[in-house]
Amino acid sequence: MKRLAVLLVAVALLLPAAANAQLTMQMSNGWSFSFAGNVNAFWTFTKVSNSGPSNSSVRTGLLPAFATFEAKGKEAGMNLGVHFGFAPQIQNAGTHDQFGAQIDMRQVYLTVGGQWGQILAGRELALFGRQAILNDMTLFGVGAVGIGAVGTGAQGGGTTLGRIGYGYLYPNFNAQVTYSTRGGQPGQLSIGLFQPSIFGQGAGTNAASAAYVYTSIPRVEAEFTYNQRSGKNKYMFWAGGTWQSTKNAVTGGNTASSVGGTAGIRGDFSDLSVVVSGYIGKGLGHVLQFSGQEVAPSGTDLRKSDGGYAQVMYTVNKKTNLGVSYGFSRLKNASAGETAASLGNNTVRTQWTMATAGIYHQWTKSLKLVFEGSREQEGIGAGKPAQVDISGGFMLFF
Numbered sequence: 360m361k362r363l364a365v366l367l368v369a370v371a372l373l374l375p376a377a378a379n380a381q382l383t384m385q386m387s388n389g390w391s392f393s394f395a396g397n398v399n400a401f402w403t404f405t406k407v408s409n410s411g412p413s414n415s416s417v418r419t420g421l422l423p424a425f426a427t428f429e430a431k432g433k434e435a436g437m438n439l440g441v442h443f444g445f446a447p448q449i450q451n452a453g454t455h456d457q458f459g460a461q462i463d464m465r466q467v468y469l470t471v472g473g474q475w476g477q478i479l480a481g482r483e484l485a486l487f488g489r490q491a492i493l494n495d496m497t498l499f500g501v502g503a504v505g506i507g508a509v510g511t512g513a514q515g516g517g518t519t520l521g522r523i524g525y526g527y528l529y530p531n532f533n534a535q536v537t538y539s540t541r542g543g544q545p546g547q548l549s550i551g552l553f554q555p556s557i558f559g560q561g562a563g564t565n566a567a568s569a570a571y572v573y574t575s576i577p578r579v580e581a582e583f584t585y586n587q588r589s590g591k592n593k594y595m596f597w598a599g600g601t602w603q604s605t606k607n608a609v610t611g612g613n614t615a616s617s618v619g620g621t622a623g624i625r626g627d628f629s630d631l632s633v634v635v636s637g638y639i640g641k642g643l644g645h646v647l648q649f650s651g652q653e654v655a656p657s658g659t660d661l662r663k664s665d666g667g668y669a670q671v672m673y674t675v676n677k678k679t680n681l682g683v684s685y686g687f688s689r690l691k692n693a694s695a696g697e698t699a700a701s702l703g704n705n706t707v708r709t710q711w712t713m714a715t716a717g718i719y720h721q722w723t724k725s726l727k728l729v730f731e732g733s734r735e736q737e738g739i740g741a742g743k744p745a746q747v748d749i750s751g752g753f754m755l756f757f
Contacts, residue, residue, distance in 0.1 A: 381757060390432035396425040400449055401729070401752030403514065405504050408745040412507055416514040418450035420501045420729075420752065421521035423463060438472040442481075452516030461516055465532040476540045479551075484532055486549055486580040487601035488621050491527035491636045494595075496670055496682040496717055500731045501750040503713050524646035525713040525735060526668030526686025527621070527638060531647065535580075546585045552577040555603055558615070559644055559651025567654040568644075570607040571615055578603040593627040601643075613659045617642035617649075630674040634684075637667030645690040645709055652708070657696025662708075664690050680719040687712040712736050727754040 381395040401420045406413040423446035431440040444466030451457040468481025492498060502521035504514055523529040537551030555574035559565065582599035603617045623636030642661035644653045654661060668686025675681060690709040697704045717731040729752055736745040 388432070390430055392428070392430045394426070394428055395757060396427050397422070397754055397756040398424045399752060399754040401501050401750045403501055403504060403519070403748060403750040405507065405514065405749075406747050407506060408747075411744075411746070414507060414514050416450060416453070418514065419448040419518055420499075420750070420754075421495075421519050421523075422498055422754075423448050423465075423518050425465075427466065436473065438470070438477075440470040440472075442466055442468050442470070442483075448516065448518065450514075450516060453514065474541060476538060477542070479535070479537045479539070482532055482534050483537075485530040485535065485553060486537065486551060486582040487599050487619060488527050488530040488638060489582065490584065490597040490599070490623055491621065491638070491668075492521065492523070492530065494623070494625055494634050494636070494670075495522050495526070495668070496672060496680070496684060496719065497521040497715060497731065499719055499727060499754060500717055500729045501733075501748065501752075502715060502731070503711075503733060503735045504746070504748050506735060506737055506744045506746045520646075522668055522684070522686050522713065522715075524688050525711050526666055526684075526688060527636065528619075528640070528643060528645075528664070528666075528688070529647045537580075545587055546583065548581070548583050550579070550581040553580055554578070555605070556649040558605060558649055558653045561651050565651050567656055567658040568651060570658065571605045571654065573606040573609060574603070575606070576604055591629055595625040596623070598622040601640075603642075605642075607658070615642050615654065615659075615661055617653070617661070619643050619664075632670075632672040632674075632680075634670040635667070638665065640664045645688065646711075652690060655693040655696035656698050656701060657693075660693035660696030662690060662693050664688070678721045680717075682717045682719065683715070685712075685714045707739070709737075710739055725756050727756070728752075729754060 381393055383391060383393040385391050399420050402417055404415050426445045428443045446463040446465040448461045466483055468479055468483045471478045498521060501519045503525050504519050534554040535551045537549055539549040540547050555578045558568040558571035560569045580601045584597045587594045599621045601619045605615045607613050619638060619640035621638035625634045641663050642653045643664055644650050645664055652662060666688035668684055670684035672680050672682035688711050689707050692702060692704055692706045692708050694705055702708055713733055713735040715731060715733040720728040722728045731750045733748040736743055
């Protein structure tokens with residue numbers, strides 16, 4: 360580990376020289392160390408319909424900047440590794456003085472692997488819904504920004520939404536112990552135990568969710584992926600699920616079983632790529648998962664959610680991808696236990712939709728130039744809040 364400390368100092372000195380390529384260094388004890396990541400910056404302009412406010416911002420997109428440090432070695436026939444991923448953002452969230460933009464420590468994990476598969480322990484992107492976001496074209500852009508109300512000022516801090524809440528629920532980066540079958544095969548299964556989440560806090564029709572704060576067992580998430588190639592065509596299928604048990608009292612009370620399922624398919628046919636993804640859930644909430652409105656006012660009945668997106672991309676001259684996509688996410692009332700104040704049973708209480716068109720140009724091997732336009736809407740009908748988002752910017756991977 361002394362060599363690793365010396366290596367970290369060397370990396371700090373060599374960072375400017377490593378800007379154009381991933382830095383990989385081999386140590387005398389057989390371990391290797393690498394440094395990689397990206398920096399991105401976008402100008403985003405938003406205009407709310409019906410004489411609503413407009414705002415400009417220079418900010419990070421859906422994917423934050425990343426600085427990743429990784430060390431790998433082999434001992435006793437096992438492949439060992441550690442990974443650290445820092446995810447900073449560049450914007451000041453509309454204020455002039457913010458000393459130190461947000462730094463998000465998204466990844467801290469170790470891996471132990473062999474012919475039997477791999478165990479990942481630490482903080483990493485969760486399994487449920489991760490393929491939906493990893494195959495979303497707005498991952499390399501901005502996507503949704505979130506509709507700003509009158510008087511709320513400029514766009515907020517943090518990353519943009521992409522299709523989070525507009526086609527899938529956010530998997531987030533969570534503490535976990537996950538086993539995956541051996542890679543390099545057409546099919547791979549991953550299943551993990553995760554840090555459980557309390558339900559969203561709030562008042563009014565959300566007050567019942569706020570009582571669910573007791574999580575005595577981990578959340579379980581699983582994912583299966585299958586990749587196949589036929590000539591020049593490639594296909595990928597995925598399916599996943601999640602389950603969590605949450606209580607609203609130490610003893611007695613009610614137990615809520617949150618469940619969800621997701622599936623999708625991607626096909627790459629020469630210059631054409633098609634993605635279709637969807638999800639269903641109960642007691643998962645909306646947008647970020649477990650962030651509110653999971654439980655009906657009855658205090659026992661769970662609300663349902665569903666959504667999905669379809670995406671088509673076409674490659675021009677091997678460097679420019681033209682893409683269009685449409686997606687939605689809905690939160691429904693429970694089948695029982697709702698009231699007139701919350702629109703009654705089985706009613707769609709929240710629906711977010713977004714249509715997006717984008718140009719993603721690989722300017723150089725490492726530099727990507729991106730332009731996007733989106734229309735996002737919260738609700739159904741012409742009178743519901745809607746917003747147009749226009750963005751352009753750079754992503755530099757190294």
